[in-house]
Amino acid sequence: MTGDSVVLLVDDDPEIVESYQEQLNETYTTRTAFSGEEALDELDETVNVVLLDRRMPGMTGDELLELIRDRGLNCWVVMVTAVEPDLDIVALEFDEYLIKPVSSSQLNDVVERMLTREELDAQIQQIVEIGSKLATLEAKLDYDQLQESNHYRELREEFSQLREEIEVTEYEDDPYLEATVENIDALLPNL
Structure with a gap:
């Protein structure tokens, strides 16, 4: 990065x-x-x-x-x-x-925060795209069809992995990052 x-x-x-x-x-x-x-x-x-x-x-x-x-x-x-x-x-x-x-640490910290936001924004776009697919499938297919689908399970697994990557505990002092993670959780609570 x-x-x-x-x-x-x-x-x-x-x-x-x-x-x-x-x-x-x-x-x-x-x-x-x-x-x-x-x-x-x-x-x-x-x-x-x-x-x-x-x-x-x-x-x-x-x-x-x-x-x-x-x-x-x-x-x-x-x-x-x-x-x-x-x-x-x-x-x-x-x-x-x-x-x-x-200070030097302030400069380095702010640049690193901005780059983390850049990376996080790309992850957010990807997680929203996958979340949208999952929500569509869940609205259109019944439970048994979903459970039998390898594609659905793969999407759920990919979504879960991305969601774990978005944990940004080391940036707890950055309100932007905290709000972004909260918004993901609020927008996609069932996934």
Whole structure:
């Protein structure tokens, strides 16, 4: 998951970008940009996570974030900024918000959380697809037909295995992950 992951570091302060790069380079592939305009040149479908400053001359981080979302780029965006959050963040479509200064462990933790969410989202899509098939079969076939079907048993087993993989106890401090698991359990209680 992490070795091939690309993190784009966007900040107008070269010292901050260099510091972040040093802290993340061992685990991730990093790209750098010192302005919103440069970041647009670096952004493509291979970028998994963007660490983005809000205050930059020219294009602000808020404006860049809006362009990222408008372009439909499938990446996680973490605002890493000295700007204290206010009601103005309600309209911003970021995934997490960190206040500078940030430690090496905070940077690594937030990137890892974003990548875990990425992996979890793919698992969720798969489990919902299988759950939908199971629900359809259970609504259309009687109990004996289901018990005789190898395909049904295989789907149930695959569903159970995926459900076990989605246990994210090591990320209990991440409200997104906890809510996601709770939503799966609520949506698919009988499976």
